Amino acid sequence: MSFAARRTGLATRLGVLLGLGVFLVWSLAPVVWLVLSSFLTQRALIAQPPDLAPASFTLQNFVAVMQSAASLGHGMLNSFIVASFSTALALALGAPAAYALARLSLPRANVISFMILATQMLPGIAIAIPLFIVITRLGLIDNVWTLGLVYLSFNLPIVIWILRGFFLGIPQGLERAAAVDGAGPVRTFRYIILPISIPPLAAAAVFAFIEAWNEFFFALILTRKSAETVPLVVAQFAGQYQTVFGQMMAAALISVAPVILLAIIFKDQIVRGFADGMMKG
Amino acid sequence: MPQVELRNISKSFGSVTVCHDVNLIIEDRAFVTLLGPSGCGKTTTLNMLAGLEDPSAGDILMDGQRVNERSPVDRDVAMVFQNYALYPHMTVAENIGFTLRMRHMGRGEIRRRVEEVARSLELGPLLDRLPAQLSGGQQQRVAIGRALVREPRVFLFDEPFSNLDASLRIRMRAEVKELHQRLGVTSIFVTHDQEEAMSISDQIAVMSKGRIEQFGTPEEVYARPATRTVAAFIGNPQIDLASGRVEHGADGLICRVGEAELALPAGTEAVAGQAVEVGVRSEHVQLSDTGAAARVRLVQPVGPATHVTLDWAGGTLTATLPGIARLAAGSATAFAIAPENLLVFDPDSGKRIGGRTDA
Numbered sequence: 273m274s275f276a277a278r279r280t281g282l283a284t285r286l287g288v289l290l291g292l293g294v295f296l297v298w299s300l301a302p303v304v305w306l307v308l309s310s311f312l313t314q315r316a317l318i319a320q321p322p323d324l325a326p327a328s329f330t331l332q333n334f335v336a337v338m339q340s341a342a343s344l345g346h347g348m349l350n351s352f353i354v355a356s357f358s359t360a361l362a363l364a365l366g367a368p369a370a371y372a373l374a375r376l377s378l379p380r381a382n383v384i385s386f387m388i389l390a391t392q393m394l395p396g397i398a399i400a401i402p403l404f405i406v407i408t409r410l411g412l413i414d415n416v417w418t419l420g421l422v423y424l425s426f427n428l429p430i431v432i433w434i435l436r437g438f439f440l441g442i443p444q445g446l447e448r449a450a451a452v453d454g455a456g457p458v459r460t461f462r463y464i465i466l467p468i469s470i471p472p473l474a475a476a477a478v479f480a481f482i483e484a485w486n487e488f489f490f491a492l493i494l495t496r497k498s499a500e501t502v503p504l505v506v507a508q509f510a511g512q513y514q515t516v517f518g519q520m521m522a523a524a525l526i527s528v529a530p531v532i533l534l535a536i537i538f539k540d541q542i543v544r545g546f547a548d549g550m551m552k553g
Numbered sequence: 554m555p556q557v558e559l560r561n562i563s564k565s566f567g568s569v570t571v572c573h574d575v576n577l578i579i580e581d582r583a584f585v586t587l588l589g590p591s592g593c594g595k596t597t598t599l600n601m602l603a604g605l606e607d608p609s610a611g612d613i614l615m616d617g618q619r620v621n622e623r624s625p626v627d628r629d630v631a632m633v634f635q636n637y638a639l640y641p642h643m644t645v646a647e648n649i650g651f652t653l654r655m656r657h658m659g660r661g662e663i664r665r666r667v668e669e670v671a672r673s674l675e676l677g678p679l680l681d682r683l684p685a686q687l688s689g690g691q692q693q694r695v696a697i698g699r700a701l702v703r704e705p706r707v708f709l710f711d712e713p714f715s716n717l718d719a720s721l722r723i724r725m726r727a728e729v730k731e732l733h734q735r736l737g738v739t740s741i742f743v744t745h746d747q748e749e750a751m752s753i754s755d756q757i758a759v760m761s762k763g764r765i766e767q768f769g770t771p772e773e774v775y776a777r778p779a780t781r782t783v784a785a786f787i788g789n790p791q792i793d794l795a796s797g798r799v800e801h802g803a804d805g806l807i808c809r810v811g812e813a814e815l816a817l818p819a820g821t822e823a824v825a826g827q828a829v830e831v832g833v834r835s836e837h838v839q840l841s842d843t844g845a846a847a848r849v850r851l852v853q854p855v856g857p858a859t860h861v862t863l864d865w866a867g868g869t870l871t872a873t874l875p876g877i878a879r880l881a882a883g884s885a886t887a888f889a890i891a892p893e894n895l896l897v898f899d900p901d902s903g904k905r906i907g908g909r910t911d912a
Contacts, residue, residue: 446640448603452603453651468640
């Protein structure tokens, strides 16, 4: 690209800004509404239009949620176990698999990679019922480890694809140097490839963790009480006769807090990881 | 016994053959360069020697033993890569010591050997730095250190200086040559820079299109090129070639190029009427009052010598004259070439059929 082409006109720049603005509003509006409504009284919330007068704001929703803190805490603990378990397994299995697919001369590596991605194309509902039947028959229903394994089956392909893209971009010279230095594929992976792959590993981990943390549908089908995760607990604020929106939003806000925290802590690594990973998908 | 030998080595990637029937014998303690333009198969040849690529056909021998199936580490070779290939997350000391760690050597012994190598390469103060904190020259030194610490039987260098600036390249060249003189370890060096090859090697294998065109000392490939390709690749300024026809002259065979007549060297394998190509190095062109007519096109003084570009019946020709030559562009002149300095090639096969047979 020449320098002349880089010097974009004012109109173009305004257009880009406008586009980004629309995108931001589109993405953030639900979050803003979530935060606002968690602080509004039920009456102000269901008024048409919603009553945003200072008097309508209250901490009552959070107080109420804290009164049922036991179930929210239980849900968060379950979510944490399920998400950590499935993320850890996805990385432990996905990283070597991605490396093998990217770098070792496996026959039909591209076909295998595509088939791994193709598993993601099935709608969840298509496998939900067979999965439910199998898991019930095995007596593994309402079990955090079962749910973790189910999430692993969604997360593993994504982790493999993120990491494979990154591994494809690593200069071959490093592996050749390691081979001449006396390291086989396993030791090359362990001592050279893994240590330089922290950003994409972090990106993949955060991605997998968030997916597992937020998942609702399979958790609803495969758990009862003891293994219920945070999204299910939040949903229970929708009562049989009346949905207490404010409390539901307060609970939702509390439940997403750890994930947002995680994303902020690993922000740089996520951005770098995805940028590297997507370069050669 | 030759230390490294390639026997009928061929290498194909799919339908593309990059090495054709390569044969090479490298004696113990020699410094041999594989020289050629990019894509000539020199790096592939080096990778096959290292064990990083498998030959499609042929045998690789080290100390008389076939090593085709041996892993790089079992061949006891060390390699310096074009892009250094330093491990970015390891310090200089860890980079150099990695290969010893892979051999399960004790920490104390690793530290002792790393420090010894670092001292010899003046890397001592940099041992705790990461590669990103080093200059290009320092990174290349670390890469050499990583090869040295192994005390290997053979050193392989894959265009190690191509990313360095000109002055650093010349300094590193001298360092590697001194290193070879001191350690006497067989070294195989790949480069596309003919001047680098000439200055550093005991022997040069000139490669083109996956074949070895000529294998000889720097003097041999320069003064007695086996083919037109070798003659054209070696030497700066490049050799000038002209097409002509062989005739009988007063004192033996001559080559006629337009109006000009050039006496052919004794022993040229050609007959009257045959088409030939003649070539001459610029230092062998002498400006004179008699001889082939020419016109001065360009005068380029470079300090110790002056390159004069001439237009003549055969095209253009460069003469290198000592010192600063005062010549005007556009002026008429004439040149002569001593018959023994003329190189004669068969235009079809490209093989040399006349010219020097001595040094």
